[in-house]
Amino acid sequence: VNYFIPIEKIPASSLKSIMQIHTIPPLNHPEWRKLVHGEIQYTFKSFVFQLTVDDVKKKLAAGTLTESEAVERLHALCQKYKLATYKDIQILFNL
Amino acid sequence: MTPQPQLFTVPEVSEMILRNRLLVVSGDEHLLAQLPPGSWIGGTVPYFTLPEGGIMSQDGIFVTDFTDLASAFRLATYDENTLARITGESYENGFTFLILPFGQPVHFAFALQAPGFENLYQNPLTGLVAGFLWEDFGKVPARTYIGNPGSSETQAVALHVCLPESKLARMEIINIFSPDEQSETITFEEEGFVINDCLIGGKRHNLGKYIQEHRIDIRLPLITDYSGAMINVSLQGIDPVSGSITAGRPVEKNRVYYFAKPVGDYEKAFEKALPEVPENEVFSCNCILNYLHGGLQGKKTASTGPISFGEIGYILLNQTLTYLVVEES
Numbered sequence: 001v002n003y004f005i006p007i008e009k010i011p012a013s014s015l016k017s018i019m020q021i022h023t024i025p026p027l028n029h030p031e032w033r034k035l036v037h038g039e040i041q042y043t044f045k046s047f048v049f050q051l052t053v054d055d056v057k058k059k060l061a062a063g064t065l066t067e068s069e070a071v072e073r074l075h076a077l078c079q080k081y082k083l084a085t086y087k088d089i090q091i092l093f094n095l
Numbered sequence: 096m097t098p099q100p101q102l103f104t105v106p107e108v109s110e111m112i113l114r115n116r117l118l119v120v121s122g123d124e125h126l127l128a129q130l131p132p133g134s135w136i137g138g139t140v141p142y143f144t145l146p147e148g149g150i151m152s153q154d155g156i157f158v159t160d161f162t163d164l165a166s167a168f169r170l171a172t173y174d175e176n177t178l179a180r181i182t183g184e185s186y187e188n189g190f191t192f193l194i195l196p197f198g199q200p201v202h203f204a205f206a207l208q209a210p211g212f213e214n215l216y217q218n219p220l221t222g223l224v225a226g227f228l229w230e231d232f233g234k235v236p237a238r239t240y241i242g243n244p245g246s247s248e249t250q251a252v253a254l255h256v257c258l259p260e261s262k263l264a265r266m267e268i269i270n271i272f273s274p275d276e277q278s279e280t281i282t283f284e285e286e287g288f289v290i291n292d293c294l295i296g297g298k299r300h301n302l303g304k305y306i307q308e309h310r311i312d313i314r315l316p317l318i319t320d321y322s323g324a325m326i327n328v329s330l331q332g333i334d335p336v337s338g339s340i341t342a343g344r345p346v347e348k349n350r351v352y353y354f355a356k357p358v359g360d361y362e363k364a365f366e367k368a369l370p371e372v373p374e375n376e377v378f379s380c381n382c383i384l385n386y387l388h389g390g391l392q393g394k395k396t397a398s399t400g401p402i403s404f405g406e407i408g409y410i411l412l413n414q415t416l417t418y419l420v421v422e423e424s
Contacts, residue, residue, distance in 0.1 A: 043323030047267045050324035051409055052216050057322065058349075077216060083424070084265055 036070040100399035102155020121401035122156035137240035138194040138225030142402035149391035167257035175204035186257035190264035193222035226404030263424035269416040271364040274353035303338030329413035343413040361389025379418035
């Protein structure tokens, strides 16, 4: 039995979903910057993202965190929890 | 395998410990004191949510078994001076289960310091605040245990669990409270557990006196928005003379708080918010104030576990149900 499915046999819609699940937009994507500055009001579904967004916004405003550090923190968390957060990422980045 | 959510006897839990199971246990002091040394931490808790409903019991121990999840583990104790190390001592991939003794300096230190812990959000920091029978408030101390004979009235205990690369821990909360649309905004100029003056709708008031004058139900928390996470501050009592209020977690400057909307039926509110046990849930706990104010004795909620005197979800939480899931990464 051949369990290997040639990529051309995977429906385009499924392929797109698979690719999107595993793709977190790069650090230089402008939406990250907007998110950490509160220019985008988006509520993540997961508790740890809510707390992290709140934390980086607060620290940016206080000047104890730079913009790139704030983006890196959020990006790293999205990378870690990419399966749990892919729906948020899809909406946020219009994927 | 984690045992079914039920209360166990001392011999049953002793047998698990002697089989080298990695446990977090909750129960009355006289039960936990009888357990043998081993890989376990515990805290005094006499209230539980079981599949058949909420219960007060001093005759059984609630057990959470992390043995089959952990690829490695560490047990640790912390006091108010060493607590900030906790996130640095967790594994690269895993979670930490923390038990704090209610009303002790380490409890207050956690509430105040946790938001500033280094790498706080790297791994879930979950757990509970150990308590006592509600009628014994102020008479009997909460206790924490790190195997035996390591019990303490003042120290926090923690279990750091390492997960294999294929697993990931995530924690979530259920808050059945929401801001009351009729509420004025409430802001504070000073941070801390003791609340006196504040600005309500931009005007200076003594919060305790305002609550009494407006007949606001003190069983309802103040509530604030952490970028989508609704965080409660429980109000534990008003000094009748000064109007000072003792809060269950510190209020913060630069946040806007609201009075919470009344919740009629707590059981239904939890059922609506969490209709079934979350997939891959490995631990859950609810708050003693939800249990008492919501009359949850004998009532069912989807999640089962100990009833805490404060919940730990990275930071100290009040009147909140927390749960931890471990899923494929």
